Amino acid sequence: MDVSNPEQPKNKILITFGNCNTYFQRQLVSQLFGININDGDMIVKDLVWKTKYYRVEFDMYIDAYDNFSSWFQEFISEEFAALREVLAGVVVVDQYNSATQLNLQGLQDTFVVWMNTDSRVNQELVDEVNDQLLQVEGNTFELVNLHSTGDTNEYGEKIGIPRFKEIMDTCSWKNCNIDYLTTSSTANSTNPDVSLEWVFQRMQRARLKHANNEMDNREAMQIAQEIAEELTGREV
Incomplete structure (x- = not known):
């Protein structure tokens, strides 16, 4: 099967970890997706994301890096173009650094979430960053804080893990076989x-x-x- 075909379903979620031990990886994947993984798992197939409105099957790719810039340059290279074509979402789990530059060209209909693991980054800063990102036309990147207290911010918007699940719920799942439950x-x-x-x-x-x-x-x-x-x- 030629995964570079633009008509292929975007039904893969790539989650990559920076400087995280395997126990934390297993724990977070369980919190985010409600599944259990084993040490060394790199591809988990035939998963199901279900909301009150629909259910859809997807595969999860699990990766890790020592240096994000090097990893990202490899990720956006031509060698991984076919992979990018089938990604519904990319999740980066690491400390957030405002100096990090992300060129998200070529990731149409793909959400990108940076799950911040730095407890020094408060929710006010996260909201400020996301407010700025909202003003960028076509932006698909969002910062989510793992250390948020509570489920909503001062505007009543979901934050932390509940916000990530909301992003998954509203994913476009382009070209996927979606089973609507309405x-x-x-x-x-x-x-x-x-x-x-x-x-x-x-x-x-x-x-x-x-x-x-x-x-x-x-x-x-x-x-x-x-x-x-x-x-x-x-x-x-």
């Missing part, structure tokens, strides 16, 4: 052409404008109506 009444009232990812991004941008006092209540209501119309496929 009831017929829900399916008939929802526009199938609108992705949940679009809804979350729209809401996040609105929240950013509101936080910066760039949006009044009237504009907020207008955005809410636009989202409702997109979801239902009709005016409300």
